[in-house]
Amino acid sequence: MAETGKLSHTAALILHAIAVGYRYGFSIMESTGLPSGTVYPALRRLEAEGLIRSQWEAEAIAEKEQRPPRKYYKTTAAARPVLEASRSRYPLLAALTAPAEEKERV
Amino acid sequence: MAETGKLSHTAALILHAIAVGYRYGFSIMESTGLPSGTVYPALRRLEAEGLIRSQWEAEAIAEKEQRPPRKYYKTTAAARPVLEASRSRYPLLAALTAPAEEKERV
DNA sequence: AATACCTATGTAGCGATCTACTTGACAAGA
DNA sequence: TCTTGTCAAGTAGATCGCTACATAGGTATT
Numbered sequence: 681m682a683e684t685g686k687l688s689h690t691a692a693l694i695l696h697a698i699a700v701g702y703r704y705g706f707s708i709m710e711s712t713g714l715p716s717g718t719v720y721p722a723l724r725r726l727e728a729e730g731l732i733r734s735q736w737e738a739e740a741i742a743e744k745e746q747r748p749p750r751k752y753y754k755t756t757a758a759a760r761p762v763l764e765a766s767r768s769r770y771p772l773l774a775a776l777t778a779p780a781e782e783k784e785r786v
Numbered sequence: 787m788a789e790t791g792k793l794s795h796t797a798a799l800i801l802h803a804i805a806v807g808y809r810y811g812f813s814i815m816e817s818t819g820l821p822s823g824t825v826y827p828a829l830r831r832l833e834a835e836g837l838i839r840s841q842w843e844a845e846a847i848a849e850k851e852q853r854p855p856r857k858y859y860k861t862t863a864a865a866r867p868v869l870e871a872s873r874s875r876y877p878l879l880a881a882l883t884a885p886a887e888e889k890e891r892v
Numbered sequence: 893a894a895t896a897c898c899t900a901t902g903t904a905g906c907g908a909t910c911t912a913c914t915t916g917a918c919a920a921g922a
Numbered sequence: 923t924c925t926t927g928t929c930a931a932g933t934a935g936a937t938c939g940c941t942a943c944a945t946a947g948g949t950a951t952t
Contacts, residue, residue: 748912854900
């Protein structure tokens with residue numbers, strides 16, 4: 681486990697993506713271009729470190745929209761300083777993930 | 787169900803064919819070259835999405851012309867923006883379906 | 893009378909592709 | 923070495939397009 685506050689570039693990118701509004705694995709894959717085998721394990725680790733929290737979407741919603749259920753993530757309070765540190769360490773981070781639009785790519 | 791406004795190329799082609807005057811399944815098959823197993827289910831879906839409406843031809847007419855009755859389709863108001871979006875997304879769409887002549891192929 | 897084709901609509905079932913998430917094996921890296 | 927990243931494959935349900943077939947009355951041929 682990396683000491684708190686020292687995120688790899690990939691982990692920082694994923695955390696940043698969540699922070700700007702990409703709230704589930706598949707949309708993070710699309711917005712970052714990272715493969716699923718990178719994103720999902722990384723989400724596990726970020727959650728284990730307490731930087732994000734997850735919640736499965738209600739079954740009724742997935743059923744209504746006729747697709748698999750999504751696991752939504754949001755950043756925790758602990759993520760804020762880590763994010764700031766990451767952004768100053770990796771200045772190009774923000775450029776790799778455009779902010780999510782209001783409705784789409786939630 | 788695809789989100790409203792996002793049509794596949796095939797669905798857009800069929801909708802376009804109706805819009806330019808091919809008003810029943812068989813003539814759409816001929817004008818687009820698509821097989822019946824593609825056209826008829828697609829017509830169902832387009833109608834379910836509210837982009838087209840159907841009406842069976844009067845029996846008397848079919849009997850008079852000595853052929854099976856036709857099910858006529860026309861585009862709804864909801865179809866207009868979808869058609870415009872489809873035409874800009876698939877620029878070759880119009881070329882694949884020549885406009886129906888006044889009397890024939892109705 | 894049998895056969896075949898034409899118009900016209902329709903369905904069953906297969907394979908491909910999409911959305912999402914998951915995992916095992918291995919390479920890269922600190 | 924221990925963590926991290928990646929590839930590859932898998933699962934599971936959904937949609938979509940297609941082939942092949944079904945139906946059914948009409949005409950034309952044999």
